[in-house]
Amino acid sequence: MPAYHSQFNENTEYRIIGNMALLPIKTKFRGPAPSAPSDTDDIIDEALDLFRANCLFRNFEIKGNADRVLIYLILFISDGLNRLVKNPSQKEAMKNLNTKALDNFALPGEPGFPLNALYSAPSNRSDADLLRQYLTQLRQELANRLVERVYVDGKPSKWWMCFQKRKFMNKSL
Template sequence: MPAYHSQFNDGDFQSIGNMFLLPIKTKFRGNAPMADPNSEDIVDEALSLFRANCLFRNFEIKGNADRVLIYCILFISECLGKLNKATPQGEAMKQLSTLAVSNFAIPGDPNFPLNAMYTPPPDRSQADQLRQYVQQLRQEIASRLVEQTFVDGKPSKWWMCFSKRKFMNLSL
């Protein structure tokens, strides 16, 4: 059975390196295009496909949106790894917000784990633009993950059971 791919692969979006700058429904400041509030964006798609896709060891990249999806899934895995079953919702939001804005690598950095699959940005200004986009994406994922994962103030066991899984045997 093949993995699930992004529905945004066929779109016409701005690209830096070989990652699309996809629209996001967000309240955080950044350079991501604004998405229609009534439609699904890449964060919704990543959260809905995470549990199915994290079971795969291989993932065939069919477009630039798949690279964004891979990054999102790996970041969701990292977020779930930071949480435990006793973490209250407020504390989880603080931890994941801190994780989202902490120092991170982008394609082209020596410590980026996926450099073989990603093309680095061609110049410094585009690298800064990509870093802003990825930070905004991380903040939005952290915010929505807490909303979706927590039920009655405690993390859902149906989300936490995936905290030890490694998508493609990789981690950020």
């Protein structure tokens, strides 16, 4: 059975940095991402919807630049679920994941980035700064939406937490 890929792969009008697409998102956080219409799914909704199916795969064939964004978001979801292991309250979980979203992280091409074989480095310093801002914006929005999805009745859903030990492609951020 093949893994699920991003629906944004077919659209080539998005700006590319390295080989990651700057996709539109629905967000309240400031950043370089274009604004997405509120009535359609964005890449974050897609990552949350496809996480539980895709995290079971050890291999993932990349079919476009949007798939690289999807891989990054799935890995961030996995790390986020690992931070919720001790079952903090919803407010503490939001604070914890927002801290994780704003932490310093490695970009493609830097030594600490786990998927350097699949991603190319930004071509110059301004592209690297733009990519860092975009990924920070994605991480912040994803942290908020993940807490909203995982917490049901004030407690983490067991149907989400059962995937916390799974490692997508045997990698973590």
